[in-house]
Amino acid sequence: MDEKLSLQKWIGLAQQKNISFGDFCVELQAKELEIGEDDLLQRMEAMLKVMEQSIASGLSGTKSMGGLVGGNGKLMDNYRREHTRESIVGSIMSKAIMIALAVGEANASMGRIVAAPTAGASGTLPAVLFSLSEARGIDMPVLAKALTVSGTIGMVIASRATLSGAAGGCQAECGSAGAMAAGAAVELYGGSPKQVGHAVAMTLKNMLGLVCDPVAGLVEVPCVKRNAGAVAVAMTAAEMALAGIESVIPVDEVIDAMAAVGSAMSCTLKETAQGGLAVSPTGLSWANKIFARS
Numbered sequence: 594m595d596e597k598l599s600l601q602k603w604i605g606l607a608q609q610k611n612i613s614f615g616d617f618c619v620e621l622q623a624k625e626l627e628i629g630e631d632d633l634l635q636r637m638e639a640m641l642k643v644m645e646q647s648i649a650s651g652l653s654g655t656k657s658m659g660g661l662v663g664g665n666g667k668l669m670d671n672y673r674r675e676h677t678r679e680s681i682v683g684s685i686m687s688k689a690i691m692i693a694l695a696v697g698e699a700n701a702s703m704g705r706i707v708a709a710p711t712a713g714a715s716g717t718l719p720a721v722l723f724s725l726s727e728a729r730g731i732d733m734p735v736l737a738k739a740l741t742v743s744g745t746i747g748m749v750i751a752s753r754a755t756l757s758g759a760a761g762g763c764q765a766e767c768g769s770a771g772a773m774a775a776g777a778a779v780e781l782y783g784g785s786p787k788q789v790g791h792a793v794a795m796t797l798k799n800m801l802g803l804v805c806d807p808v809a810g811l812v813e814v815p816c817v818k819r820n821a822g823a824v825a826v827a828m829t830a831a832e833m834a835l836a837g838i839e840s841v842i843p844v845d846e847v848i849d850a851m852a853a854v855g856s857a858m859s860c861t862l863k864e865t866a867q868g869g870l871a872v873s874p875t876g877l878s879w880a881n882k883i884f885a886r887s
């Protein structure tokens with residue numbers, strides 16, 4: 594069996610080399626893909642451009658296939674523009690919520706998105722990346738490096754646990770997306786490799802046990818709003834890590850715990866639409882309506 598990847602090992606190597614985790618990840622991934630580092634970063638920039646298009650598409654007011662979601666990204670956009678009072682969560686988080694909803698809605702209406710790590714969880718990472726980049730005036734090459742950090746974190750989670758809701762519940766999808774976003778946020782704010790690891794660990798710890806219970810089996814409810822929830826957890830974890838707060842449980846062990854929780858989870862809570870919100874009276878009523886239409 595292949596040896597599992599270790600985020601702790603890579604964080605240690607970055608520390609030994611005295612380089613940022615972003616620089617380490619670019620070196621690692623370019624080597625892995627047998628391409629030059631510039632080439633790798635260009636590919637990352639191409640993905641960022643697709644993310645930008647999916648934000649615009651979601652904000653244009655989409656309607657999903659099942660008709661359960663659409664227009665909430667736009668509502669959030671209007672709210673941000675029209676209300677002069679201070680936002681409850683602050684302008685960066687408020688923008689991130691808007692982006693998460695917009696991309697989730699673009700996905701639910703069959704728009705083009707970047708799976709990050711999956712389609713259902715595609716809103717969280719662009720939300721964190723683009724809200725922070727606007728706030729700090731961060732340019733595309735720096736954002737591309739942060740995206741490489743996210744991809745590297747996702748690789749480790751895939752190796753030690755899973756990124757699939759059908760295998761590990763929503764903790765594996767929105768939880769992993771949040772962890773990938775938290776690591777990128779720490780990188781964008783100049784945090785150390787060790788802080789990246791703590792941000793990932795603290796995000797996953799707060800998403801452990803999250804079930805996958807899509808109404809009518811569609812990636813609409815609760816998926817889209819969960820992306821916004823994952824943003825809040827990711828930003829909170831990144832902020833704590835940058836302040837020097839550490840996860841008592843090391844990051845690889847947190848990922849392993851997520852794998853164990855996913856295995857122990859009932860099949861009714863792993864994308865089968867047989868448990869959780871999917872079988873709530875309203876969830877079932879929507880499912881009946883949607884299936885009667887098709």
Ligand code: SF4
Nearest residue numbers: 713758763766805816
């Ligand atoms: S609830 Fe299930 S389908 Fe929806 S985002 Fe989470 S893992 Fe994906």
